[in-house]
Amino acid sequence: MVQRLLEPGEIETLDHTAIPRLLLPEARSLFTARAARLRQLANNQIKGIPVGETLAGYLNMMAALVDAQATAIRSLPADTFAMPDAATIQLAIDHHMPPLPVSGQRPAMWRRVFDAILDQLDALAAGQPQLAAVLAELRALDTAQLEGCADAVLAELTEGVHPLHAPFVAAAIQVMWTMRASQLDGRSVQPLVTNTLCPVCGAHPVASVIRIGGQSQGYRYLQCSCCSSEWHMVRVKCSCCEGTAKVAYQSIDQELEAENKANDPSKVARAETCDECHTYRKIFNQEHDFYVDPLADDLASLALDLLVGEAGYARASGNPLLWFNAE
Ligand SMILES: [Zn+2]
Ligand SMILES: [Zn+2]
Structure with a gap:
């Protein structure tokens, strides 16, 4: 009998049950921890990831945006993050499709998250004219424009979205999907093809x-x-x-x-x-x-x-x- 040597990848796949295949997010702590990490990075406190002054300014700005994500989660009612019905989720899983697909129709509630994030940033924008201008531009978008912007962000298209607008739209979508992912039963989710x-x-x-x-x-x-x-x-x-x-x-x-x-x-x-x-x-x-x-x-x-x-x-x-x- 010939014994074949196993490659490292094969050793890991031998016992499927031993490896947690999917780690669902802890939505409530994730964004708070991320904001703190961004500030540490901006302060050049992380050995191995040196950060210069220009980038530090951007990271601090993004830390404020992530704070706003965390606050939106705490302040919005739970029904903002309502799940699709169980049959819809099961149908997707049965077909090896993602149960919370980011392509296709989005739940309109994500725009409520978007508004909450912008509102959170008003206090900071009072001292930062550039941020205030971006927030004003984002608020001026009508529903069709905002949805078009979200489509472009998700498809990573450079057309159809202003580069300074993209992070704010992406942040709202991220909160919406992270909050819903955290409510899934991870054991039922199947790997995609x-x-x-x-x-x-x-x-x-x-x-x-x-x-x-x-x-x-x-x-x-x-x-x-x-x-x-x-x-x-x-x-x-x-x-x-x-x-x-x-x-x-x-x-x-x-x-x-x-x-x-x-x-x-x-x-x-x-x-x-x-x-x-x-x-x-x-x-x-x-x-x-x-x-x-x-x-x-x-x-x-x-x-x-x-x-x-x-x-x-x-x-x-x-x-x-x-x-x-x-x-
Ligand atoms: Zn490759
Ligand atoms: Zn995902």
Whole structure:
């Protein structure tokens, strides 16, 4: 009898029950933690993700937007985030479709979230004319324009949405989907045919994260850019084409490498590049920084985007809080 050696990916897939396949978001704490992380990043307090002054200003602005997301969750009535009926959810799951699809018709309630977020930012805008102008422009959009803007944001189109408007629209959609995802029964959700899209809503991941703790110890998850769910994907695999042959890693500053391997700042943020599809996504490692937040850390590590961009790799998909195609 010939015994074949197992590849690392195969070892992980041997026992499907041992790995939590899907981590649904804790919507109430997620945005509060993210705002705090953005401020730490803006203050240049995170070893491994150095932040310059210009970017710091943007990160602080986005921290205020994420605060507004958290407040919207606390202040809006629960029925804002009503779920589709059980039969609709089951039908989608039976057909290996996402139960809360982000494509197609959106629940109109997301616009209530949008209004709440804008209202939250008024106090801050009183001292910031540029922000006040953006809020005024956003409020001037009629329903059709706003829905068109949401379509463009979700499709990552540069046409049809002003780059400064996009993060505010994306933030409202994100709250709507994250709150609903948190109400799902995770055990019932099935993987999609492609593992590169979110099994809950069908959106692209914003980045990868290697989790620690409990049953998720050492496993890699992709975090959804829209509903914040995290789904498992084996390590050393391209999150765009699922190829495994030509995956490599790049850090912002290789010289950061610490002697203490358990807390190595050069490994907090890396780009996972693929020479089969020539794209990359970032991967953040909780083993080296407990408080990593895939979305916030992705936003703050623009230096890494420049580095791998110069090396010829294209970003696999965007960050909802930054219009990457915009200057
Ligand atoms: Zn999702
Ligand atoms: Zn690839």
